[in-house]
Amino acid sequence: MIRGILIPLASGTIFGAGLALGGMTDPARVRGFLDLFGAWDPTLAFVMGGAVLVMAAAWLVQGKLLRPWFAEGFSLPDRSDITPRLVGGSALFGVGWGIAGLCPGPGFAALAIEPVSAAVFVAAMLAGMVVVRVIEGQA
Amino acid sequence: MSVLAISLPGFPDSTPVAGLAGGVLIGLAAALMLLGAGRIAGVSGIAARAFGIGAGSMPRRGAWAFLIGLPLGALIVTGMTGAAEPSFAGPAPLIIAGLIVGIGTRLGGGCTSGHGVCGMSRLSQRSLVATATFIATGIATVAIMNGLGIEVLL
Numbered sequence A: 001m002i003r004g005i006l007i008p009l010a011s012g013t014i015f016g017a018g019l020a021l022g023g024m025t026d027p028a029r030v031r032g033f034l035d036l037f038g039a040w041d042p043t044l045a046f047v048m049g050g051a052v053l054v055m056a057a058a059w060l061v062q063g064k065l066l067r068p069w070f071a072e073g074f075s076l077p078d079r080s081d082i083t084p085r086l087v088g089g090s091a092l093f094g095v096g097w098g099i100a101g102l103c104p105g106p107g108f109a110a111l112a113i114e115p116v117s118a119a120v121f122v123a124a125m126l127a128g129m130v131v132v133r134v135i136e137g138q139a
Numbered sequence B: 001m002s003v004l005a006i007s008l009p010g011f012p013d014s015t016p017v018a019g020l021a022g023g024v025l026i027g028l029a030a031a032l033m034l035l036g037a038g039r040i041a042g043v044s045g046i047a048a049r050a051f052g053i054g055a056g057s058m059p060r061r062g063a064w065a066f067l068i069g070l071p072l073g074a075l076i077v078t079g080m081t082g083a084a085e086p087s088f089a090g091p092a093p094l095i096i097a098g099l100i101v102g103i104g105t106r107l108g109g110g111c112t113s114g115h116g117v118c119g120m121s122r123l124s125q126r127s128l129v130a131t132a133t134f135i136a137t138g139i140a141t142v143a144i145m146n147g148l149g150i151e152v153l154l
Helices: A003-021 A027-034 A043-064 A084-100 A104-112 A115-138 B016-037 B043-050 B060-081 B091-108 B112-122 B125-147
Strands: none
Touching: A003 A104, A003 B016, A003 B060, A027 A043, A027 A084, A027 B125, A043 B016, A043 B112, A084 B091, A084 B125, A104 A115, A104 B043, A104 B060, A104 B091, A104 B112, A115 B043, A115 B091, B016 B112, B043 B060, B043 B091, B043 B112, B091 B125, B112 B125
16 A cells, blocks of 8 residues: 555656756757757756666566566556557657657656746646547547 | 755756755665555656545555655754745645646646656556657647746745
């Protein structure tokens, strides 16, 4: 019961700390990375690289585990099909990411840094998620 | 803080040491979620789960705990390093961007954390395609906005 909260809380807190330390809660830095043809700021590549390296090691450990340390079993994605939905959705996401320099993680983390702006972004993002759900619910 | 402020030659705004340190923390956070709870630390999916928008097997209180941790961690870092002065977009671009990010991440099944960190490190084909796609359209979006002279950050 309690560990069902502690692990995600610890993970979220470390995640948020990493986002802030890496500068990802500053939209100017994120847009600077996407500004490849202008005043390019490669910092985000170091953030992504560091995270992917550590996580690659974690996947190696995961392969040797029968079950997670504090849960009954693994609940992981296993799809490998490339669909128009995957590509189209990711393309859209990139457009939104480029416009404001925010993606979901930094949006939540920035609630501690620039609360009003971050709340506006997060509320709109949740509304966008609801739109997808409503449309798909009718399909 | 001097080490964290080191920049790359030719890129005066870059902070590669701080970036790498932040990235390692993000990787450790995602590793804790994977090895501890057996789950992917994908923020868009966890947010959808917490707010009852998306289905999923993650207990909702766990999803909330993760989301609450995000600003908590950011608060701890800014408390230690001193608050930088970030530049955010105004309300209209924030709303437009937020809507598009919400729609896109649900359709695409993930964002920078789930696809970019957790999926790419696993060499998931879906995540490699998703990440290449959103970085490409992100770069195109910023290039087009700059070309049109559209400034959004205040």
